[in-house]
Amino acid sequence: xxxxxxxxxxxxxxxxxxxxxxxxxxxxxxxxxxxxxxxxxxxxxxxxxxxxxxxxxxxxxxxxxxxxxxxxxxxxxxxxxxxxxxxxxxxxxxxxxxxxxxxxxxxxxxxxxxxxxxxxxxxxxxxxxxxxxxxxxxxxxxxxxxxxxxxxxxxxxxxxxxxxxxxxxxxxxxxxxxxxxxxxxxxxxxxxxxxxxxxxx
Numbered sequence: 169x170x171x172x173x174x175x176x177x178x179x180x181x182x183x184x185x186x187x188x189x190x191x192x193x194x195x196x197x198x199x200x201x202x203x204x205x206x207x208x209x210x211x212x213x214x215x216x217x218x219x220x221x222x223x224x225x226x227x228x229x230x231x232x233x234x235x236x237x238x239x240x241x242x243x244x245x246x247x248x249x250x251x252x253x254x255x256x257x258x259x260x261x262x263x264x265x266x267x268x269x270x271x272x273x274x275x276x277x278x279x280x281x282x283x284x285x286x287x288x289x290x291x292x293x294x295x296x297x298x299x300x301x302x303x304x305x306x307x308x309x310x311x312x313x314x315x316x317x318x319x320x321x322x323x324x325x326x327x328x329x330x331x332x333x334x335x336x337x338x339x340x341x342x343x344x345x346x347x348x349x350x351x352x353x354x355x356x357x358x359x360x361x362x363x364x365x366x367x368x369x
Contacts, residue, residue, distance in 0.1 A: 169192075169194035169195065169220060169221060169222055169223055170194055170195045170196075170197050170220075170221040171183070171184070171187070171194040171195070171196050171197065171218060171219070171220050171221075172197050172199050172205070172207070172208045172211065172212070172217050172218065172219040172220075172221070173196060173197070173198060173199070173217050173218050174198065174199060174200060174201055174217050174366060175198070175363065175364045175365070175366050175367075176331075176363055176364070176365065176366060177201070177217050177218070178266045178269075178270065178324045178325070178328040178363070179217070179218060179230075179231040179266070179270075180217045180218040180231070181324050181327075181328075181361045181363060182231050182235070182317075182320055182321060182324050183218040183220070183231050183234050183235065184196075184218070184357070184361045185315070185320050185324070185357040185358060185361055186234075186235055186238055186247055186317075186320060187238070188356065188357035188360075188361075189245060189247070189314050189315060189320075189355075189357050190238055190242045190244075190245055190247075191242070191245065192238070192242060194220065194221075198366075198367075199217065200366055201215055201216055201217045211227040212227055212229050214229065216229060216230075218231055218234060220234050220237075232263075235247065235317060245313070245314040246314065247314065247315070247316055247317045247320070248316060248317065249309060249312045249314075249316040249318075250309075250311075250312060251309070254308075254309065254318070255308065255309075255316040255317055255318040256317065256318070257318075258303070258306060258308050258318035258321075258322065259316075259317040259318045259320075259321040259322075261299050261302055261303055262299065262303060262318070262321035262322045262324070262325045263321055264295060264299055265295060265296045265299035265300065265303075265325050265329075266321070266324065266325050266328060267295075268292040268293070268295035268296045268299075269292070269296055269325075269328055269329060269332060269333070271288075271292050272284060272289055272292050272293070272332075273332055275288065275289055275292075293338060296329070296339070297338065297339070297340055299325075300325075300326075300329075300339065300340050300342060300345065301340050303322055303325070303344075303345060304340070304341065304342065304343070304344045304345060305344075307322070307344055307345070307348055308322055308348075310351075315352065315355070315357075319348070319352065322345060322348060323345075323348055323349045323352050323358060325345070326342055326345040326346060326348070326349050327349055327362060327363055328363055329342070331363040331364075332363075
């Protein structure tokens with residue numbers, strides 16, 4: 169298998185963590201989705217990461233669909249924990265905030281930094297603030313050997329916010345989420361996938 173990924177995408181990081189926690193090791197192909205990588209375009213006409221190219225040539229796209237395939241294909245080390253509804257509910261909150269944060273970054277790229285203060289930008293910011301407040305008081309359960317999708321998404325969210333919005337005055341307290349992130353950096357899947365700028369070609 170081959171995974172097309174970037175070092176900045178939170179969606180890619182979620183899948184990379186999940187793959188490692190499942191013990192699945194595809195070939196990792198670093199790519200910039202803003203450029204037309206022929207291999208990525210051939211696998212995914214939307215040129216989005218993550219894209220997982222299976223051994224039989226079929227491509228799986230969109231992080232949650234890849235996670236679903238992983239759960240079906242590699243049921244050991246479940247990412248749903250002992251209470252799947254709780255894990256999915258909390259993951260949904262984190263994913264909503266990740267979507268909002270990514271939308272702000274894309275909005276800036278399409279227009280300029282003024283996008284943050286536009287009605288759409290402020291609405292996305294509000295989504296992030298409310299999600300962080302909720303997750304700060306409802307941290308995922310950690311009484312399982314394998315991190316759940318709720319824990320993975322929550323850690324990816326807070327690390328992405330610190331990466332993309334350092335010192336943002338509008339962010340509420342993230343003390344509990346920061347501690348959650350710090351604890352999970354002891355795991356290689358989290359430590360080795362921390363977001364960073366793409367290397368200059």
